[in-house]
Amino acid sequence: MKVAIAYEVGRPAVVEDLPVPAIGPRDVLVRVTASGICHTDLNVLNGLSALPLPIALGHEGCGVVEEVGPEVRRVRPGDRVLASVTPACGTCRRCVDGMSNHCALNPVVKAAERFALADGRMAPAVCGCGTFAEAMVVDEASVVPVETDLADEQLALLGCGVTTGLGAALNTAAVAPGSSVAVIGCGGVGQSVIQGARIAGAAVIVAIDPIAGRREASLAQGATHAVDPAEGDPIEQVRALTGGEGADYTFEVVGRPELMVQAFDMARVQGTVTLVGMPALGDTLTLPAVKAVFSGKRLAGSVVGGSQILRDFPRFIRLAESGKLDLGSMVSTRIGLDEINHGIDLVAKAEGVRTVIV
Numbered sequence: 001m002k003v004a005i006a007y008e009v010g011r012p013a014v015v016e017d018l019p020v021p022a023i024g025p026r027d028v029l030v031r032v033t034a035s036g037i038c039h040t041d042l043n044v045l046n047g048l049s050a051l052p053l054p055i056a057l058g059h060e061g062c063g064v065v066e067e068v069g070p071e072v073r074r075v076r077p078g079d080r081v082l083a084s085v086t087p088a089c090g091t092c093r094r095c096v097d098g099m100s101n102h103c104a105l106n107p108v109v110k111a112a113e114r115f116a117l118a119d120g121r122m123a124p125a126v127c128g129c130g131t132f133a134e135a136m137v138v139d140e141a142s143v144v145p146v147e148t149d150l151a152d153e154q155l156a157l158l159g160c161g162v163t164t165g166l167g168a169a170l171n172t173a174a175v176a177p178g179s180s181v182a183v184i185g186c187g188g189v190g191q192s193v194i195q196g197a198r199i200a201g202a203a204v205i206v207a208i209d210p211i212a213g214r215r216e217a218s219l220a221q222g223a224t225h226a227v228d229p230a231e232g233d234p235i236e237q238v239r240a241l242t243g244g245e246g247a248d249y250t251f252e253v254v255g256r257p258e259l260m261v262q263a264f265d266m267a268r269v270q271g272t273v274t275l276v277g278m279p280a281l282g283d284t285l286t287l288p289a290v291k292a293v294f295s296g297k298r299l300a301g302s303v304v305g306g307s308q309i310l311r312d313f314p315r316f317i318r319l320a321e322s323g324k325l326d327l328g329s330m331v332s333t334r335i336g337l338d339e340i341n342h343g344i345d346l347v348a349k350a351e352g353v354r355t356v357i358v
Helices: 039-045 106-111 152-159 161-172 188-200 212-221 234-241 257-265 289-294 309-321 337-348
Strands: 002-006 014-017 027-036 060-068 080-083 113-116 122-124 135-139 143-145 180-184 204-208 225-227 247-252 267-275 298-301 331-335 354-357
Touching (some): 002 337, 014 337, 060 152, 143 309, 161 188, 161 247, 188 204, 204 234, 247 257
Parallel strands (some): 247 267, 331 354
Antiparallel strands (some): 002 014, 113 122
16 A cells, blocks of 8 residues: 655655555554645654654544454444544543543554564554555544544544644633634644634634735634734734734744744733644743743643544534534645645645645
8 A cells, every 4th residue: 555654854755555554453444535734744754853764644634444453442344534643542541531632542552663664664653643645554542433424635634733723722722702812823723723713702813924825814714804924023913903902812823932922922911822833842932931920821732722532523523514614615735645745845835724635
């Protein structure tokens, strides 16, 4: 089967034919039907993550179950499934305590070496998935069975980007009706934050991005204002749009420390600052201690939007089916697996919202 492998930092991915991985007792073989390309995979290729190379790329996808191990109970052959960027076993203490986005199986699932390479080495998969492939073998904790008529290219986006952004607004920050929101970075995840803020009933939603096309797309997704940081200090622009106070909720969705500081500074007194973007390995965030304490602002990291996949995948699917969550307009480009490096280039150039392998 064809699989996209990252062998060397700074080098293109290699699509090659590899044997179907062995299926263990808890494993599920999934025929991949669609996969979104996330910025995290670009970070892997650029050596900005802690993940080892070689590694099978891709972690945002959906497919159909073809075979299961003898201990699998969650799915069966023929089920349509949505893969998750984080596993959720449902039984560990973290899952039971409502923190399945930090499931105890995380390190085990993500370290599993699935793919036998031609040179004799074994390779793991990004987030334990490897969706840039014709098929993948994953732990059953990494898939959720779904029943929906959503197109594969739309459903796949819920595996990481949309769930991360939507969850950041609805779960981590818990945006309140009538509030003001500012979002720094309006790619696929940022626009999902914007949609989450709209669904939550925010009255003012400010989209901040240097790329005109993304600002325009954000307005279509529910942003009430679009800010170009090249036209002046974005902190002051946000304050001007929020009565001089700053936004009730701010989100940084790029992963750059200097933008995290901007998000902190553009939040009002006792506002909520949510950090969503994936920083590079080794990055450090520094805030003035007095300001951090006496502003009363709440600073929160958001892992997969605080989402509990067994609860939130079906919930977010219902939002899409009802028309409240717009997934279709987020798909900007469709490519084949053999075009993966073109798709990754689009991510690197920040062109479009989401490129999907179909």
